[in-house]
Amino acid sequence: MTSGSPALASIDLAVVDVSAKTIWLFLHVRTQDGAEGFGEATLFGAEEAIAAEVAKARALLLQRPLPLPGGALQALAMAQASSARRAVTHALEQALVDLFARRAGLSVARYLGGPYRDRLAAYANINRGISDRTPAGFAERARWVVENHGYDGVKIAPFDGLNWQGDLAQRRRALAAGIDRILAVRDAIGRERRLMVDCHWRLSRLDAIEVLRLTESANLFWLEDALDDGAFSAEDFRSVRSTANGIGVRIAGGERAETVADIHDIAAAGGMDVVLPDLRVTGIRNGMVMLQCAVAAGMEASIHNPTGPVLDAISVQVAAALPSFAILEGQVGETALFDEIAGGRPTLIDGHRPVPDGPGTGLAPKLSFDAALPKAGSGIATFAGVAGAGADA
Template identity: 85%
Template sequence: MASGSPVLAGIDLAVVGVSAKTTWLFLRARTQDGAEGFGEATLYGEEGAVAAEIGKARELLLQRPLPLPGGALQALAMAQASSSRRAVTHALEQALVDLFARRAGLSVAHHLGGPYRDRLAAYANINRGISDRSPAGFAARARSVVEALGYDGVKIAPFDGLNWEADLAQRQRALAAGVERILAVRDAIGRDRRLMVDCHWRLSRLDAIEVLRLTRNANLFWLEDALDDRAFSAEDFRSVRSAANGIGVRIAGGERAETVADIRDIAAVGGMDVVLPDLRFTGVRNGMVMLQFAVSAGMEASIHNPAGPVLDAISVQVAAALPSFTILEGQVGESELFDEIAGGRPALVDGHRPVPDEPGIGLVPRLAFDAAVPKAGSVVATFVGAAGTGADA
């Protein structure tokens, strides 16, 4: 260990039950010299397993003379790590990047090499905040977000109950309902604002092409995760992309990508215009490398950012530090707790999010952290299956 390298003194957990759909998990890393940093380990449906992995991390890492952050991350590495182990490892990396940036008096973007921009194009993921799933309910929520908060782009997931394996009549009903919601939102936000549609892998190739045909006049910015890459061929992906590009629509995806090899495979298929990996699944530095590789392969860079305010804050900093970046997602309207924890929601300027220049991620989350990690069974599991939800609806 290098002389003067700090030693981890605490890895603490904060559990926030947001709604019937969502539980946020936040991590705080503390060193013996009093420095602290924050990360987010939210993993829908895996809350108990994440809590157990935080307990294991405390056993492996605390009070040990490990070079940070690399020594701690290496100690958690496993050849076949579970999703919960990876989530904790990546949240710890976020927290340590934040911690060291704070110790240096730098923003995370500066700590990562310096920002390329001081504001980011941004859109609001409003899906989890839409309790009224009628077209009018979608439209009302979209209108309120763009008018009250200044976003010039929104993302919805309108295909509740659609499953490409279901019978034709059921698919047609769900498809028609989804298209009606899309058209209602377009009418509500006007022609000039970006409209993204997240399909959560619910469509077949023919379904996706039909959606594009029926929404041709809706001027979609992108169609996201239309096809499941575990079920459909490269030819299917290219066919959907060709249909989309022919009417000026991008195809986006890649939120499940975890490695540069995954991005290489996406590029080889040729079915995407925009990739948006999630820092919870990639880690900070690896995620940056993945996105730079994607751009070098001719795709646009974005970040999947659908969870809580700490993930949001670190995503802003990483996006600012990337040489090329298109637009950043933000979770909007699911709960007032988001803004309470973050200490308020930054005002947008011409539809863009300013990049905070304060030390670290730009906020100290207003949370009660517990050094005693709860047992796995004591953490409330996320509800999965409600209208509008999915793995990351």
């Protein structure tokens, strides 16, 4: 073990039972010299698997003379790792990057070689906070968020119950309902604010083109994850992108991308304008390389950030450390627990989020670690058909 790299003394898990749709999972790590850092391993529907992987991480890593963070991450690496193992590994990377930045007295953005900017364009993912799924309910929530939180953009997932493989009559009803929600939100937030629409891979090529045609007056900023890349061809993706770009709309996606090879495939397909990988899926350093490759291939960089306050704080710092970055997502209005844990609501200035420049992420989360998981069955096993939920909503 190199000097200045003490062994890990503890790895603790915090469980926050937010709602039937959401359970947040956070890691707290501490080294033998008392330094600490925080990461987020939220993985919807896999809470027990995450807890088991944290126990394995303790057995593999604690008190061992491993060079940190690389040695610890390598000890957890395995061929064909489960999604839970990857989530814990990436949460550990977040926590160790946070820890070493704090020890150095640097922000995470500076520790990672930035920052390239001191504030970030930002938008609010409001979908999980919309309990009234009527167009009026969507509109009311969107208006409340922009007026009370100061965001210049919102993202909604309006196509509840839609499945491109489903019954035609049901599909038409769900599609029409989604379009009504989009138009209502545009009227509610005004013309000057950005409006993003997340489809959660629910549309066919023809559905996506129809949505773009029928919402042209809504002036969407982007249409996200319209098509499932496992079911549709590169030609389908290019067709949707061409239609979108023809009316000034971007196509966004890539939250399931894991590697630089995935970015290469996305670029080769030519169907995307904005790539937004998720740091829980990619890890920090790999995710940064992926986004730099995406920018080099002519796409814009963003980050998928729909979960809790720890990942949010990490994502802000990573976004600031990237040479090119478009706009950052934030989960807004699902629960007051977000602000309670973070110690306050994220600050916005002219629709932008300032990048904290204190040590680490700048977050001292108010959490109880090693809390028990919710009782079996208290959450949901699948988001299929659940209003306000998608893969990550």
